[in-house]
Amino acid sequence: MQRRLLSGGPHAGLGVGNIRNTRERVAELAEASIAAPAFLRQPATVAIIGAPQNRGQPYIGTDRGPALLRRAGVREMLASLGWRVDDRGDCDMGGPVEAGWPKNAAAVEAGSRSLFEAAKRAHADGCLVLALGGDHSIALGSVAAAIASRPETRILWVDAHADCNTPETSRSGNMHGMPLGYLLGLDGSMGWLPRLDPRHLAFVGLRDVDPEERKTLRRLRDDGAFVSTMKEVDGLGIGGVMREALEALGFFRGGHHDEKSNKNSPPLHLSFDIDAIDPQIAPATGTVVRGGLSFREAHYVCEAVWETGALGSMDIVEVNDGLTDAAQAQETVDLAAALVVSACGDVIC
Numbered sequence: 001m002q003r004r005l006l007s008g009g010p011h012a013g014l015g016v017g018n019i020r021n022t023r024e025r026v027a028e029l030a031e032a033s034i035a036a037p038a039f040l041r042q043p044a045t046v047a048i049i050g051a052p053q054n055r056g057q058p059y060i061g062t063d064r065g066p067a068l069l070r071r072a073g074v075r076e077m078l079a080s081l082g083w084r085v086d087d088r089g090d091c092d093m094g095g096p097v098e099a100g101w102p103k104n105a106a107a108v109e110a111g112s113r114s115l116f117e118a119a120k121r122a123h124a125d126g127c128l129v130l131a132l133g134g135d136h137s138i139a140l141g142s143v144a145a146a147i148a149s150r151p152e153t154r155i156l157w158v159d160a161h162a163d164c165n166t167p168e169t170s171r172s173g174n175m176h177g178m179p180l181g182y183l184l185g186l187d188g189s190m191g192w193l194p195r196l197d198p199r200h201l202a203f204v205g206l207r208d209v210d211p212e213e214r215k216t217l218r219r220l221r222d223d224g225a226f227v228s229t230m231k232e233v234d235g236l237g238i239g240g241v242m243r244e245a246l247e248a249l250g251f252f253r254g255g256h257h258d259e260k261s262n263k264n265s266p267p268l269h270l271s272f273d274i275d276a277i278d279p280q281i282a283p284a285t286g287t288v289v290r291g292g293l294s295f296r297e298a299h300y301v302c303e304a305v306w307e308t309g310a311l312g313s314m315d316i317v318e319v320n321d322g323l324t325d326a327a328q329a330q331e332t333v334d335l336a337a338a339l340v341v342s343a344c345g346d347v348i349c
């Protein structure tokens with residue numbers, strides 16, 4: 001929704017998603033300076049890799065995610081925080097639409113493999129690796145690269161969905177519902193994937209879980225994964241959930257980081273599916289489920305991640321501007337961009 005002022009004042013132009021919005025934000029952020037995670041090479045650099053994948057789900061539009069996020073000013077805002085920004089362009093997600101099960105298997109696997117290679121190079125260069133999706137199937141590449149580069153990496157999966165189907169358990173055949181199924185080795189057909197240890201995985205935001213996934217989640221919990229749903233957000237508050245999740249992953253005091261405490265901790269990979277957020281706030285996405293994270297809860301997740309001092313890589317996925325009107329799409333894109341900046345060190349004060 002655009003707010004129109006009768007006359008220009010200090011807040012004129014603060015409408016949703018126009019260029020002044022970003023510029024004003026950049027000017028504010030320029031004051032900040034980040035204390036980047038210790039395992040990154042100096043000067044602290046964020047490598048941006050676009051992964052314009054849409055073959056993991058049924059809609060055209062998730063492929064525009066990287067371009068939309070760039071246009072929303074992600075690079076400028078990160079630079080204003082003190083990051084060196086190394087935009088490495090987009091990976092090739094090409095490949096024809098295919099029949100078969102799972103759907104578009106070849107295009108999804110090939111796209112994820114090209115992201116895997118690009119992200120591994122960026123990790124080897126000592127960068128914080130930011131993957132701009134694309135649908136959530138790209139996590140096959142980004143999470144695999146994080147684990148292959150630093151095997152101790154912990155994964156925080158923020159999502160309405162558990163995305164741990166396999167071609168056998170999936171009812172849709174859409175591969176954006178399967179990245180964790182493959183990464184956990186529940187389906188062994190992608191031989192190039194390193195194996196994710198369930199003890200290194202935490203879920204936040206779940207509220208739409210398929211019947212077979214429910215069984216899988218129970219097993220994962222027995223095997224040491226941290227599984228929380230929106231019910232825990234209701235019960236404990238997002239602060240309590242994040243503290244528990246980060247502690248379960250081995251980070252000291254979760255969301256209340258003391259600078260030195262996580263110095264030698266493993267890196268953290270944040271995989272943030274925009275559909276974790278309530279559709280009233282982030283409507284431009286393909287698999288909307290009511291009852292999601294609030295605006296502040298979503299930011300809190302990212303702020304708590306930053307406070308670990310251990311963020312090594314991040315995905316932002318499932319933004320699709322083709323499914324709503326333009327203003328709703330822009331709100332979603334702007335929020336996605338702001339969450340990236342939050343996770344990379346933007347603080348209120």
Ligand SMILES: NC(=[NH2+])NCCC[C@H](N)C(=O)O
Pocket residue numbers: 135136137161162163165170171172173174176177178208209210273275287318
């Ligand atoms: N990344 C997502 N938006 N995933 C949605 C998955 C929905 C459903 N569980 C499926 O497997 O088809």
Ligand SMILES: [Mn+2]
Pocket residue numbers: 136159160161163176273
């Ligand atoms: Mn997802």
